[in-house]
Structure formats: structure tokens, C-alpha cells
Amino acid sequence: MKLKTLPIGQSDFREIITRKQFYVDKSLLLKELLDSGSLVSLIVRPRRFGKTTNLSMIRYFFEKHPNLENCAYLFQDLQLWKEGSEYTDHCGKYPVVFWTLKDIKESNWENCVARIKIVLAEEYSRHSYLLSGDSVTGQSRVDFENIINRSADISVYKNALKNLTGYLYNHYKQKVVVLIDEYDTPIHEAYERGYYTNIVDFLRAFLGTGLKDNPCIERAVITGILRISKESIFSDLNNFDVYTTLNNQYSDKFGLTENEVWSALEYYGLDSYKEGVKDWYNGYVFGNTDGIYNPWSVLNFLHKSSEGLRPHWVNTSSNLLVKKLLTNADSVAKRDMELLLTGQAIQKEVVVDTVFADVEKNSETLWSFLLFSGYLKVTKQEMTEDDKLICELMIPNKEVNFVYRKFISSWLTENLQSIELNLLLKSLLEGDAKILGKFLKKFVLNSMSYFDPTGAEPEKVYHAFVLGLLLQLSDRYQVKSNRESGYGRYDIMLIPKNSSNSGIVIEFKKVDHDDKETLETAVESALAQIEDLQYETELKALGISKIFQYGIAFDGKEILVRMK
Secondary structure, three states, X not given: OOOOOOOOOOOOHHHHHHOOOOOOOOOHHHHHHHHXXXXXXXXXXXXXXXXXXXXXXXXXXXXXXXOEOOHHHHOOOOHHHXXXXXXXXXXXXXXXXXXXXXXXXXXXXXHHHHHHHHHHHHHHHHOHHHHHOOOOOHHHHHHHHHHHOOOOOHHHHHOHHHHHHHHHHHHHOOOEEEEEEOOOHHHHHHHHHOOHHHHHHHHHHHHHHHHOOOOOEEEEEEEEOOEEOOOOOOOOOOOEEEEOOOOOOOOOOOOXXXXXXXXXXXXXXXXXXXXXXXXXXXXXXXXXXXXXXXHHHHHHHHHXXXXXXXXXXXXXXXXXXXXXXXXXXXXXXXXXXHHHHOOOOEEEEOOOEEOHHHHOOOHHHHHHHHHHOOOOEEEEEEEOOOOOEEEEEEOOOHHHHHHHHHHHHHHHHOOOOHHHHHHHHHHHXXXXXXXXXXXXXXXXXXXXXXXXXXXXOHHHHHHHHHHHHHHHOOOOEEEEEOOEEOOEEOOEEEEEOOOOOOEEEEEEEEOXXXXXXXXXXXXXXXXXXXXXXXXXXXXXXXXXXXXXXXXXXXXXXXXXXXXX
16 A cells, blocks of 8 residues: 655645645534634644644635635535535635745844745735736725735725735635635744734734624635634634634544544554654643644654654744743742643643733743644633632653753753853752852843842742753652642752662852841841751652752852852
8 A cells, every 4th residue: 555645745635636745624613613703713722733734724625716726625525525515515606815934934024024025925916917907996006006016005904814815706706715824823923923903903904803793705715733822813803713622623633532533553563653643742632632743743753753753843933032031030920830841730821812911020920822823721610709710731742851950951041051051960969069059140130130130039940940850860860849748838959769869958048138137147147947847758768878968048149158
């Protein structure tokens, strides 16, 4: 049996079908869309979960165009065609406007505008046949030609969606299907690059004038990663429905189900990898569908199976925004990250609307951002009496765990050379407080501005250090943080997996100037606390006899380490 080629880097539905490439049938998305009755649907899913291919499928199903043959033949072997004429009669019936914004990733607003002009010009050019009729005349014709030539005024581009749907409706006497892919990609880039307000203002006008109370629209589907706050983008729209990963609608139409993955592995003769693929790429929960797999990662594994199981999703984007948000998160958020990295769940309020300005200020908003971006999954959810959505969140799989570890490793390695990091860890494990203090101080000096430009929250640095320990020593030690032992809660405990190695207890103490503390008195207070509250109890109960007790006092960028 000849195995089908894999559509690596191919998201055009017609190309995949006509080339007989490997395709997982998601055509029932069209049935669900037609049944929904939603005039405007915003469907948000993590990147690389099939949004572009699905939108391409929707386009070929609905589109009527003079240069496009009827595409019914693309669907006749798919599940949708078995659903009857109630659905198939919609094939090839509507003019379609299709824009993808996924490649608009510019460094400044001027370049972003230039890129937007290119994207809009391409779709106007695709419908340039309208200029030969009488549906576009006068100033409308001038604006149409100027958009194609990329010379129109910005106000014309803001009205480009509304105007094009009007031209098509007048030409066909048929309402228009509007498809906009990855609408929030330029917003992510703008937030990073400092022109967030510009792109939000443009999209608010572009989508608002194009979609609000537009009698020319049959239906519209917008995809993205996040629902940007209604006040930011969708303030003018009152006729659209939002479907996030928390909703049941379309829950199995983006990403792969376990049965779909199992069938693919069997088809390519890779049955023996089932459990490994599950550990690495499964774990997402969309609505009432549990066990969704990352399709990009599965596809790339099928393509490169001889190289074994490894991360693929991490390499599809720079992840700079996620890294920035985690880096600048407060100490509470870093403690929560410790729990996640050890396979535990955290409970957080989830906010569906994303306000970028709040993500860095509010750690609760951070977790919502990570959830909808695919870096966390929901295992439980409940609505409180005051209408807050409380969710239990976990890291979905090994691949995403790898992403977090890559971020955190960079925090250490960007501030200490490899040999210095090794010496720091060696001194910690061997009870050399002097060497430990030397390199810990260097780490703090280098990273204070890295983690916190103001230097006002040194706790961030120390909790980042704890996260680093989690990664660097996890092969030999179980690293615990802020847990009960004896009569109190220690800051850090390192429990050796081999009981013949030393156990370690660390207590941090911030100098309290109001109590006239110094580094000396603070570090002695930390050591006394370890002793008085018997933090070593847990280690002794495990049969560990050699225990190093560290007091670490800090005052801004100054630190002092003592060992007992």
C-alpha cells in the first residue's frame, strides 16, 4: 500500500485534497457552522491547531467565483456529503471574502500598514472582475483601484471590508461569506513592538464597519488565538458569538482526537509509538472533548518519526511574548509555576476577554492568556455565585513542559556562564556557603534588571532561582517550595532521590529595615527559623542523615549566605 504524502507546510484545502495528501476529515465543521445560525462567529484556538486549513475548507465549500470551478468534488468523499442536500446545496453558492492576517508580523506601525495594504490588495485583485461590470462606479471605482495599487488613504482601507462585501452583493445579488484568519496575529506583534494602539484602532474600524449591521453578509467566521477585549476590538459589534476552548461548540474540529491519531499511526505503521505520542502531544481539553492532540506536532512526528519523539510546536514561534510575561510575573505567579512544573494543578479565575495591558499587571490574567494560547489545559471548571469562572489548570503534556523548561533555563544561562552555574550547584550540594554566595550574588546582580527593571521586587529573582533549581537538579533531587514540615513552612527543600546524598533546606529572609535588621541579623534569623520550626523533619523521616541548612538574606542586590 502506497502511503499518502504529508501536507507539511500546506494549509490550502484544495491542494491537500487534489494531491491526495494525508487529511483528517473535519468537514462536519461546515454542518456545525450551518446549524449554529451565528451571523458572525469568532473561533479561538492555539496556534497551529488547524485554523487556516479549516478556514480554507470553508472558503472552497461556499465560494462562487468566475475563476473557480464548482468545488463539490473536493467534498464528495468526506463526511459532510453524507448529511444530505440540506447542507450540500450551500456548496458554491456564495461570493467569499477571505483574508489571512497570520503573516503580518512587522517591527513598526509603518511596515504593518504597508503589509496590510498588500494583504487587502491581493483580495481586491482576486475580485478585480467587478471592475468590468457596473457594480463599482465613480469614487468607488477609484477607491477599488487605489487599494489594488496600494495607494489609497488609510480611511479607505478601514472601510475595505464593508465596501467589498457591498460590491460583491450588488454583482451577484447574493449575500457574502466573510472569512478572516488569525485576526490577532498583528495585535500580538504590535504589543511586543509598541504600536498596539495603532493596530487596535485600525481593526476596530475595519471589523466594526465591515461586520456591524451589514445587510450584505450571509455569515462571517473569524479565527484567532485570543478574544481581544470587546472594548478594544469588538466594541461596535453586537451580533457575534465567541467560541473559545471552554465552549462545547466545534470542540473536536480543531486539533486531533485520539481515534484520529491512532488511525494515523496505524496507517503509517507507527503503532508502537502510541503511548509516547500521547505523553508528548495529547492532553488538551476543548469544551466537552477531552484528549485533543496538537495536530502540528503529530504531523511533524509522522514526517520525522525516525528522529523519535521530540518537541515541534515550540519551534513554530519565537514565544517571545510568553517568555516576557513569565519573566516579569510576580513572585506568586512564579510559585504557581513551580507547582505546575511538578505536575500539580493550580486553581485560577479565567477571564475570556484578553486585555493586553492587564496581562503583565495581573497574574490572574496571565493564566487566562496561557490557557487560551495552548500552554495550559483545564481539568475542572465551575462558576461561582458572583459569576466568576474558576478553573483547575495544568500543563497539558511533555511538549509544553519542554517549552516552560526552555524559558526557565534561559533565565539562568543568560545570567551565569555554564561553568559558573555548575559551580553554584556544586557548592550548594556540598555545603560550601562561601562559593554559593559568590555566584548567587553574581546571578542576582545580573538578573535583577532582567527580571525586574525597577529592581523593586527582588523576590522575583529568588523565585526564578528556585525554578532554575527545579530544572537543573530534577534528575537527582525532588525540589519542593513553600511546603509544611515540622512546625512551619520552609522556602525550599531539596530531597535527594538517593538517600545517601545530602538533603538541603533553604530559608530566604528579606532585610526588614523597619526592625533595624542587617544582612547579618537577617541571615541568623533565617537559620534560627529552620532550627526552631524543625524544617528538617521531613528529610529525617525519609532516612536522610546529612542535611545542609542554608540561610540566605537579601537586601536589594546585596546578599549573604550562611550554612549550618
